[in-house]
Amino acid sequence: MKAMRALLLVALSALLAACGGGDGGKQETPKVIRIGAPAIAGDTQGIWGVMGIARSKGWVQEEFAKDHISVEFPGFKGGGPMVGQALANGQIDFAGNGDMISLIGKSSGIKSRLILPSGRLENAYLLVKPDSPIRSIADLRGKKVAYFKGNYIQLQVIRILAAAGLKESDIHNISLLGPPAGNALLNGSVDAVFAGSESLALVDKGLARIAYSTVDGSARLTAQAGLLVREDFARDHPDLVQRLVNVLVRTSQWASDEKNREEVLAILAQGGRSEASLRRDYGGRPLGDRFNPLLDPFFVAQYQDTQHLVQQLGLLRGPPADINQWFDRQYLDTALKAQGLQDAFVPLDAQGNRPH
Numbered sequence: 354m355k356a357m358r359a360l361l362l363v364a365l366s367a368l369l370a371a372c373g374g375g376d377g378g379k380q381e382t383p384k385v386i387r388i389g390a391p392a393i394a395g396d397t398q399g400i401w402g403v404m405g406i407a408r409s410k411g412w413v414q415e416e417f418a419k420d421h422i423s424v425e426f427p428g429f430k431g432g433g434p435m436v437g438q439a440l441a442n443g444q445i446d447f448a449g450n451g452d453m454i455s456l457i458g459k460s461s462g463i464k465s466r467l468i469l470p471s472g473r474l475e476n477a478y479l480l481v482k483p484d485s486p487i488r489s490i491a492d493l494r495g496k497k498v499a500y501f502k503g504n505y506i507q508l509q510v511i512r513i514l515a516a517a518g519l520k521e522s523d524i525h526n527i528s529l530l531g532p533p534a535g536n537a538l539l540n541g542s543v544d545a546v547f548a549g550s551e552s553l554a555l556v557d558k559g560l561a562r563i564a565y566s567t568v569d570g571s572a573r574l575t576a577q578a579g580l581l582v583r584e585d586f587a588r589d590h591p592d593l594v595q596r597l598v599n600v601l602v603r604t605s606q607w608a609s610d611e612k613n614r615e616e617v618l619a620i621l622a623q624g625g626r627s628e629a630s631l632r633r634d635y636g637g638r639p640l641g642d643r644f645n646p647l648l649d650p651f652f653v654a655q656y657q658d659t660q661h662l663v664q665q666l667g668l669l670r671g672p673p674a675d676i677n678q679w680f681d682r683q684y685l686d687t688a689l690k691a692q693g694l695q696d697a698f699v700p701l702d703a704q705g706n707r708p709h
Contacts, residue, residue: 380589385423386597388413389436389445390471392428399428399551400624402472403644404449404580407604409620416600417593432530433504437463440583447597448581451505452659453668455579459679461670464584466681468594469601470652472578474643474705476634477509479565480538480546480555487545487564490517493524499537500547501530505576508662510547512574513567535561549576553630568637572705577655587681598684599691602646606697609641641699642707648680649700656680 390398400409407413414424427445429435433454440448441463449471450458459465481487487496490513500506511521527534527543535555537543545564546552555561567574580601587594608617617640618631626634635643656676663669689695699707 382420383422383446383590383593385425386417386447386593387425387427387445388447388449388597389427389429389439390449391432391436392430398426400621402449402578403469403601403604403608403646404471405624406608406617406620407600409623410604412600412604413597416596422593440465440581443583443585446583446586449578450581451576451578452656453505453508453663455581456656456660456663456674457668457670459674460672465581465679466584466587467579467648467679468582468587468598468681468684469580469646470577470648471580472576473645473652474572474638475576475578476550476567476637477506477513477574477576478548478550478552478563478567479513480535480548480552480561481544481564482538483559483562485544485562485564490514490519490565492564493545494519495524496544497525497527497542498545498547499527499529499534499543501534502526502528503668504530505578506547506549508659509567509574509576511662513547513565516571516574550626550630550634553633554627557627557629568634572651572701573655573658575705577652577659579656582681595684595687599688602685602688602692602694605644605646606692606694608644609639609698611640614640642701645698645701646685647698647700648682648685650703651701651705653677653680654703 388404390401390404392398399405408426417424427439429439433450436445436448436450437454437458439445441458448465451472455465455467479490487493493514500510514520514523527537529537531551534543534546534548535552538546538555539560556563582594607613618628618635621631622628653676660673660676664673701707
């Protein structure tokens, strides 16, 4: 009987551990937290958004150093898809990634929660040679235009073309990204390039002209990105997730203050974009809109619209996500309340407008 009781106790302990019950379910605090994002060169992350600022200021590292936890920021030169794969494989705990890739990953079964915006109102630019006759989106009909299909920029192109009464089929896409796209423009292989603010180096050098940008246009034509956390990491270490969000909300408040604009742009310039390009890119909207941490009606509407477009393109690999369930607001709500910042940020409506 004693042997049977001992065996039952062993079995019960194993079951409790497997289910996360009792002491057996307690998770050890990790020694390293890994926050992944696309790389700009080699395995170096770009300095983008609130995370880039918090990282550059050392605020994320300081928060966890007190518990002897180091923070790593691996970059993935394969871009968004490789970041999503790393999250799925457990190589990273958090991921900053664009809406399109994140939604494709979610539909394919990557178990994640979106806990904060990591990029808002990111602009798109149509670049042409200085002597090009192209002056507007309407002039693109029948032209060869470089942009990378399957990337966030494709959705911006679709939206921008639609606003001008055009479809993707009205232009000839050459699927290129980064320097190869710029080189194709310079050697005449394409008539124009659609890209983000990282492409403005060509303008700085006088090699290209901006024929169109979203800087002064509708917010619905801009790109958004989110900070994802692995579901199992959030389940096992909710305190660490909360502490990271606390830091990022505090950083959002600092970065939203217009008196810090020059320092904000100087920090972002560490990622390879010139301060002149950044002044142009950030000149059209208040910093409080660009660094807003709220999962507001605009951010939700953009993700819903992106999912609809991705589904139309046949890129979802499974059922669409329930956006409102996928967005996990508990950490943001706690951080705002704890820091007395419930009214510090202005929520944008579904069209991206501030309240009148």
